[in-house]
Amino acid sequence: MRASELKRAKRDVRRAVLAARDAIGEAERVARSTEIHRRFLALREAEGVGVVMGFWSFGSEVSTPPLLETMHVRGVRVCLPRIGEGDLEAVAYEPGDPMNETSFGVREPADGTILAPEALDLVVTPGVAFDRSGHRIGYGGGFYDRFLRRTRRGVPRIAIAFDLQVQSKELPAGSFDLGVDVIVTETETIRCAPGGTELGVATSQT
Numbered sequence: 025m026r027a028s029e030l031k032r033a034k035r036d037v038r039r040a041v042l043a044a045r046d047a048i049g050e051a052e053r054v055a056r057s058t059e060i061h062r063r064f065l066a067l068r069e070a071e072g073v074g075v076v077m078g079f080w081s082f083g084s085e086v087s088t089p090p091l092l093e094t095m096h097v098r099g100v101r102v103c104l105p106r107i108g109e110g111d112l113e114a115v116a117y118e119p120g121d122p123m124n125e126t127s128f129g130v131r132e133p134a135d136g137t138i139l140a141p142e143a144l145d146l147v148v149t150p151g152v153a154f155d156r157s158g159h160r161i162g163y164g165g166g167f168y169d170r171f172l173r174r175t176r177r178g179v180p181r182i183a184i185a186f187d188l189q190v191q192s193k194e195l196p197a198g199s200f201d202l203g204v205d206v207i208v209t210e211t212e213t214i215r216c217a218p219g220g221t222e223l224g225v226a227t228s229q230t
Contacts, residue, residue, distance in 0.1 A: 025196065033196035034161050041153045041161075044188050045084045056210040057087040060184050064208045065094065069146060069180040075101045075139065077114050077147045080123070080131045085150060086184045093119050103139055105171070106132040112171040114139045141174035149183045149204050158203035158216030159195040172202045182206045190214065 025033070048056070064070060076095055081088040096102050096119055103114040107126070115133040122134040149168060153161040160183065162168055172181060181204040190207060197203075207214040 025198075027198075030196050030198055034164070037161055037191070037195060038152050038164070041189055041191075042084075045152075045186060048084060048186065048188075053084065054087060056186055058090070059210040060086050060186075060208055061091045061094065063210075063213055064091065064148075064182065064184055067182065067206065067208070067213070069182060069206065073100060073145045075103065075143055075145045077103045077105065077144050078117075079148060079150050080104055081150075082128075082130050086186060088148075088184075091148075091184075092117070103144070104133050105167075107167065108138075112167045114141060114144060141171060142176050144175055144179055146180050146182060147172065147175060149181045151183055151185065151189070151204075153189050153191055153195060154183055154185055154204065154207050155191045155193065155195045156207075156214055156216070157194060158205060158207070159197045159201065160203050161195055166200075169200060169202045180205050182208060184208050187211055 070076075078088060078092050078095070080092075092102055092104075102117050104117040105112045106115045107113075115135075116137040116139060117133050121136060123131045124134045125131050149160065149172075151160045151162050151168075160168075181202070183204040183206070185207060187209045190209060203216065205216055207216070
């Protein structure tokens with residue numbers, strides 16, 4: 025698939041999934057998010073973890089503030105992404121820290137200690153759409169693809185998403201796209217082949 029065709033295919037998936045996700049009512053979104061939090065915290069990858077890169081949800085995404093709070097209470101050092109000089113950086117965060125809002129409406133830490141990507145033990149990865157092999161379509165900026173390449177090899181990439189974001193057909197992906205190892209939804213935990221999403225050969229099991 026040529027670059028222009030890949031970009032168009034991703035755009036079409038992104039539009040369709042965002043429209044479906046935006047249609048979820050607020051009360052339902054909160055209820056589904058709560059179940060996703062429960063499933064995420066029960067993962068073996070989340071047990072005893074030291075430093076986690078989370079994200080602050082916006083729009084119709086799975087709500088993350090309660091999850092960030094719970095991890096902090098459990099003694100996890102939580103980081104949030106911030107765009108600095110064109111790339112993501114991991115900034116240490118504690119509940120109540122001042123936040124700024126970007127022009128896209130995304131909240132990010134106003135200040136705080138910047139941690140090296142190599143310091144992370146787990147990355148909670150946002151996205152618009154996923155498939156059961158772990159392929160991911162984000163918002164189109166490529167920030168996470170570049171950031172994840174700088175983390176330690178083998179650090180779990182765990183997506184939290186609603187069922188409707190997980191596609192039955194394989195998503196369009198290029199060689200530069202990085203996927204996830206686990207997808208947690210409100211009804212299932214999908215385990216993808218570690219590293220397979222980088223090679224385009226991944227399997228999944230529920």
